[in-house]
Amino acid sequence: SISSEAYRRRHEVTVSGDEVPPPFMSFDATGFPPELLREVHNAGFSSPTPIQAQSWPIALQSRDIVAIAKTGSGKTLGYLLPGFIHLKRCRNDPRLGPTVLVLSPTRELATQIQDEAVKFGKSSRISCTCLYGGAPKGPQLKDIDRGVDIVVATPGRLNDILEMRRISLNQVSYLVLDEADRMLDMGFEPQIRKIVKEVPARRQTLMYTATWPREVRKIAADLLVNPVQVNIGNVDE
Numbered sequence: 566s567i568s569s570e571a572y573r574r575r576h577e578v579t580v581s582g583d584e585v586p587p588p589f590m591s592f593d594a595t596g597f598p599p600e601l602l603r604e605v606h607n608a609g610f611s612s613p614t615p616i617q618a619q620s621w622p623i624a625l626q627s628r629d630i631v632a633i634a635k636t637g638s639g640k641t642l643g644y645l646l647p648g649f650i651h652l653k654r655c656r657n658d659p660r661l662g663p664t665v666l667v668l669s670p671t672r673e674l675a676t677q678i679q680d681e682a683v684k685f686g687k688s689s690r691i692s693c694t695c696l697y698g699g700a701p702k703g704p705q706l707k708d709i710d711r712g713v714d715i716v717v718a719t720p721g722r723l724n725d726i727l728e729m730r731r732i733s734l735n736q737v738s739y740l741v742l743d744e745a746d747r748m749l750d751m752g753f754e755p756q757i758r759k760i761v762k763e764v765p766a767r768r769q770t771l772m773y774t775a776t777w778p779r780e781v782r783k784i785a786a787d788l789l790v791n792p793v794q795v796n797i798g799n800v801d802e
């Protein structure tokens with residue numbers, strides 16, 4: 566086995582923040598519950614990806630995170646699996662509203678995130694639905710009324726449903742902004758800010774992005790509290 570420093574060097578992991586915990590270099594090191602480890606094993610994964618290895622221990626400390634890593638690096642499970650652990654600790658009656666909220670730029674990406682949440686969350690009895698535009702609202706509203714632990718949403722559609730007062734975000738305590746750079750490029754900043762106003766300030770916020778330009782830094786500074794920053798590889802500004 567190798568040291569945390571050697572692992573970080575080998576996988577181009579850089580971190581900044583107060584007392585950043587060492588990476589989990591194996592799945593066993595995570596302390597995830599057996600049913601979750603079984604899912605990971607069934608998926609055929611042999612070890613955490615670098616973004617998972619470094620962001621899981623931070624997320625499990627309930628700290629805010631900015632994670633900067635390129636596409637295909639395993640970011641989805643990077644925030645979903647700690648989200649499952651968060652749900653185990655503080656799950657509400659899902660009919661009062663979701664506990665975990667993931668914002669994603671497109672319908673396609675939101676659907677992929679939901680598929681991953683359903684696949685890995687089923688054995689932990691975690692429920693998830695997806696809200697996106699270009700589809701009828703009826704079935705989406707029905708899922709909300711039935712109650713789900715996790716909502717994955719595009720900012721436009723979630724904002725529409727909020728304006729209809731058909732969803733409450735006052736139970737959300739784990740908020741993820743996935744592909745933050747892309748959401749800003751697509752002009753979603755006003756919707757994101759309106760949505761976040763409906764989420765209690767007492768929450769954990771995780772931001773995932775492939776690039777780290779000024780606009781993303783600005784929204785991170787506004788929405789996150791004392792985040793730990795994790796970079797994998799070279800960062801495009």
Ligand code: ADP
Nearest residue numbers: 610611612613614635636637638639640641642
């Ligand atoms: P990103 O969001 O960073 O673009 P994804 O979360 O979509 O990346 O993951 C890319 C692919 O890697 C997916 O097919 C996912 O199932 C797979 N994957 C995730 N974690 C691991 C792992 N620890 N080992 C192997 N493959 C993984």
Ligand code: MG
Nearest residue numbers: 640641743744
């Ligand atoms: Mg992704």
